[in-house]
Every structure is written in C-alpha cells, then in structure tokens.
Amino acid sequence: MNDLRRSLPAVSRLLEEAKSAGLLDRHSRALVVQAIRSSLAEARAARGEPPAEGWVAAIERHLAQRHRRSLRPAINATGVVLHTNLGRAPLALAARSAMADALGYCSLELDLETGERGSRQTHTASLLREITGAEAALVVVNAAAALLLVCNTLGEGGETIVSRGELVEIGDAFRLPEILQKSGTSLVEVGTTNRTRLRDYQLAISPRTKIALKVHRSNFRLTGFTSESSLADLVGLMKERGIYVVHDVGSGLLIDLAPFGLKGEPLVQESVAAGAIVVFSGDKLLGGPQAGIVLGPQEPLYKMARNPLFRALRPDKSIIAALEATLRLYRDPATALREIPTLAMLTADLRVLKRRARKLARKIEGAEVIPGSSSVGGGSFPETELPTVLVALPQAWPAQQVLALLRKNEPPVIARIENDRVVLDPRTIMDGELAPVVEAVRRVRAEVEGP
Numbered sequence: 001m002n003d004l005r006r007s008l009p010a011v012s013r014l015l016e017e018a019k020s021a022g023l024l025d026r027h028s029r030a031l032v033v034q035a036i037r038s039s040l041a042e043a044r045a046a047r048g049e050p051p052a053e054g055w056v057a058a059i060e061r062h063l064a065q066r067h068r069r070s071l072r073p074a075i076n077a078t079g080v081v082l083h084t085n086l087g088r089a090p091l092a093l094a095a096r097s098a099m100a101d102a103l104g105y106c107s108l109e110l111d112l113e114t115g116e117r118g119s120r121q122t123h124t125a126s127l128l129r130e131i132t133g134a135e136a137a138l139v140v141v142n143a144a145a146a147l148l149l150v151c152n153t154l155g156e157g158g159e160t161i162v163s164r165g166e167l168v169e170i171g172d173a174f175r176l177p178e179i180l181q182k183s184g185t186s187l188v189e190v191g192t193t194n195r196t197r198l199r200d201y202q203l204a205i206s207p208r209t210k211i212a213l214k215v216h217r218s219n220f221r222l223t224g225f226t227s228e229s230s231l232a233d234l235v236g237l238m239k240e241r242g243i244y245v246v247h248d249v250g251s252g253l254l255i256d257l258a259p260f261g262l263k264g265e266p267l268v269q270e271s272v273a274a275g276a277i278v279v280f281s282g283d284k285l286l287g288g289p290q291a292g293i294v295l296g297p298q299e300p301l302y303k304m305a306r307n308p309l310f311r312a313l314r315p316d317k318s319i320i321a322a323l324e325a326t327l328r329l330y331r332d333p334a335t336a337l338r339e340i341p342t343l344a345m346l347t348a349d350l351r352v353l354k355r356r357a358r359k360l361a362r363k364i365e366g367a368e369v370i371p372g373s374s375s376v377g378g379g380s381f382p383e384t385e386l387p388t389v390l391v392a393l394p395q396a397w398p399a400q401q402v403l404a405l406l407r408k409n410e411p412p413v414i415a416r417i418e419n420d421r422v423v424l425d426p427r428t429i430m431d432g433e434l435a436p437v438v439e440a441v442r443r444v445r446a447e448v449e450g451p
C-alpha cells in the first residue's frame with residue numbers, strides 16, 4: 001500500500017463532513033455510510049487519489065446513484081422502431097393512461113352489471129373478435145406462452161407437423177423445437193429447408209397427428225428456389241381429418257401496411273379467414289403491451305381456457321388495460337395509424353422526418369442532416385429499410401465515447417454509429433423528446449470539447 005492510500009480519511013470523519021453539508025437531513029444515516037464506503041472504495045481503486053470533485057460531492061453522487069431506478073425511461077434515437085432491448089412497442093397515450101387507471105382496484109374480474117365474478121378475458125375478447133373476425137380470443141403473457149398453451153392443449157401426446165423451413169429461432173432463447181418439446185407434442189419435420197409442398201404434409205399425417213403448425217419466418221428471408229403451401233390449402237387438407245392448423249404469425253399486423261412500402265408480413269385477419277388458429281405478440285407490430293394472443297374457433301380455444309397452463313400464463317390487470325385501450329384504437333384504422341406510436345413511426349412521412357431532423361440539427365452546432373435508413377426491428381419486416389433523415393453529430397467527436405455519454409445521460413439517449421459518426425434518427429424520437437436530446441448533446445459537447 002502506498003502513502004496516499006494510507007492517508008485516506010476515516011468513515012467517521014467523512015460522516016462528520018456529510019453531516020455539516022446537510023446530507024443527513026435528506027438521507028438516512030445507513031445510506032450515507034454506504035455512500036461513504038463506495039466513495040472510499042473508488043478512491044482506493046484510484047491508488048488513493050481523493051475525488052477531484054471533493055468528498056462531499058462524491059458522496060452525493062453515490063447517494064444519487066443509489067436513488068436512481070434500474071429500469072428508467074430512455075429516448076430511442078436509433079431508428080429501430082421495435083427495439084427489443086428498449087421494450088419493443090412504445091404504448092399509445094390512451095394505453096398508458098388506461099394502464100395507470102387500472103393499477104389500483106379495477107373491474108378486472110367483476111361483472112359490474114350483475115355483480116358476479118367475471119373473466120379478465122372479456123375486456124379484450126370482443127374487441128379482438130370484432131377487429132379480426134375470429135370466433136374466439138384468448139390473451140396470455142407473450143406469444144411464446146401462447147404457442148406453448150396451444151401446442152400443449154391440442155397436441156400433447158400426439159404429433160405436430162412442421163416444415164423444415166420453419167423450425168426457427170426467434171432469438172432470446174426462443175427455439176421452436178424446444179417450445180414444442182416442452183408442450184409435450186412430438187415434432188414431425190417435413191419438406192426441406194427451402195421447399196415444402198402440401199404433399200409433404202399429407203404424407204406425414206398419421207393417426208397421432210394433432211396439429212399442423214406454420215410459423216412465419218419473421219426474422220429472416222428465404223429467397224431463391226423456394227416453395228411452401230398456402231395456409232388455406234393446408235387448412236383444406238387438415239380440416240376433414242380433424243387436425244388443427246396453427247399459424248404463428250409473430251407480429252400481429254392488423255392493418256395492411258403495403259401502401260406504405262411495408263410488405264411481407266402476414267395480416268392476422270387473413271390467417272383467421274383461412275381457418276387457422278392464429279398466434280401473435282401484442283408488443284410488436286400491433287403496438288401494444290407485451291402479450292400473446294390466440295385467435296380461432298370456439299371449441300379449441302375453450303379447451304385452452306380450461307388448461308391449467310392458461311392460469312399459469314395469465315396476464316396482469318395493467319396488461320389487459322393497455323391491450324384493451326390499444327385495440328380500441330383499431331376500430332378506426334386512421335386513428336390507429338395516428339395514435340399508435342409503432343404504426344405512426346413506421347408510416348411517418350419523409351417530409352415530416354426531414355423537418356424534425358432540421359429542427360434538431362439547428363440546435364446542435366456542427367451537426368449535419370444526412371439521408372439514411374431506419375429499420376422495423378422486433379423480427380418484423382426483416383431487411384426492409386425505411387428511408388429516413390439522420391442528424392449526424394460533429395465528425396471530430398469520438399464516436400464510441402459519445403455513444404456511451406449519451407447512454408449515461410439522464411434520461412439515457414440511445415443512438416447508433418454510422419461511418420464513425422454518432423447519428424440520431426428522428427423517426428423514433430417521440431414528441432417532447434427533442435429538447436432533452438438537445439440538452440444531452442450539450443452535455444456531451446462539454447465533455448468532449450472541454451469548457
């Protein structure tokens with residue numbers, strides 16, 4: 001140990017200093033002592049160098065850190081609309097307030113007309129039926145859970161046929177064969193990676209076949225010499241044999257976005273109309289909270305609702321509230337496109353983005369407005385690039401350091417690097433976030449350019 005380290009002050013002395021500075025009036029003694037110990041540990045790690053900001057300031061900094069929540073709101077300047085690490089879909093204002101309203105007591109499972117016990121599913125079921133044309137609907141905690149429930153209820157002890165081209169990994173430990181295995185159904189693979197015909201399914205049918213499962217290839221594309229059977233043909237083949245066709249569409253697209261240049265994602269309504277049991281997420285293209293939705297005919301969904309797994313996978317009241325409010329917006333597609341942030345961001349007009357980028361760049365000296373592209377994210381519309389307008393921060397700034405400083409800002413601003421420059425994409429920056437972004441960049445400038 002060198003002299004500097006030996007000459008570090010005692011905890012008791014720092015506690016006296018903290019007390020004179022009034023820290024004990026605002027924080028408990030235990031918290032202040034913890035912050036003192038952290039400050040001393042920091043100084044020891046710096047070879048005994050006392051904090052440049054002074055001991056009291058260092059202790060205050062550690063106290064502030066302890067008070068800061070781990071899960072904090074962040075500004076998404078990446079241009080990735082469904083950013084899984086940032087919580088996927090940002091909720092519509094109506095969904096946020098419905099969620100907040102439900103957090104105390106609410107009519108979750110009470111029928112207010114009769115006073116009898118109700119079902120938490122009623123709040124969303126009729127809306128889902130109305131919007132999609134399905135006979136019945138169930139909501140669980142996410143699409144992986146929904147798939148587990150469907151395959152366990154309908155396929156346990158029997159066989160489930162899946163094309164070799166659809167045995168996908170969605171990411172984050174979601175691998176289709178593993179989910180099927182856990183649900184207790186035996187996987188029967190048919191076809192090849194690139195081609196699976198209706199006849200392949202037909203030849204695989206056995207007396208034990210319970211389900212034919214189609215999975216949307218949501219996070220990759222299969223191109224070239226490929227073929228797959230249509231959902232309607234598959235339903236036609238299986239129906240007369242009493243085998244359920246399940247379609248995992250992934251994203252929950254409820255409005256055709258082809259007019260906005262977004263093609264290739266299955267529309268939920270089409271899969272429902274084809275006669276399949278349809279499974280998808282609530283927090284991808286649907287633009288709602290994390291949830292897994294199952295649509296289909298009455299009878300199989302009734303069976304699912306009586307499966308003990310259904311109870312284990314049920315969503316809480318805040319999810320039901322947010323999903324109901326989001327679905328209400330879909331009653332008028334124009335309202336949905338305007339009010340649901342995911343849809344509004346995906347369909348944002350390039351001229352609007354350009355205006356927002358210019359407005360932001362004007363407030364950042366040395367920033368430039370350059371063309372670029374945003375992406376959908378969340379395993380939806382893979383490879384689709386949405387033309388956007390980026391605000392590039394000054395070329396001379398060290399990109400990695402700037403990215404980290406923005407991330408550590410309060411609120412955190414998450415950006416990305418392109419050609420060695422940090423860029424901000426106005427597509428995913430929400431209303432009211434421009435000012436905090438400008439403020440964050442001002443702090444970064446002070447750090448990298450000096451006073």
Ligand SMILES: *Cc1c(COP(=O)(O)O)cnc(C)c1O
Pocket residue numbers: 142143144145170174215216217218219248249250251280281282291292378379
């Ligand atoms: C994203 C996705 C899932 C998983 O959905 P979660 O709601 O995240 O559980 C399942 N299947 C497909 C095809 C998906 O794209």
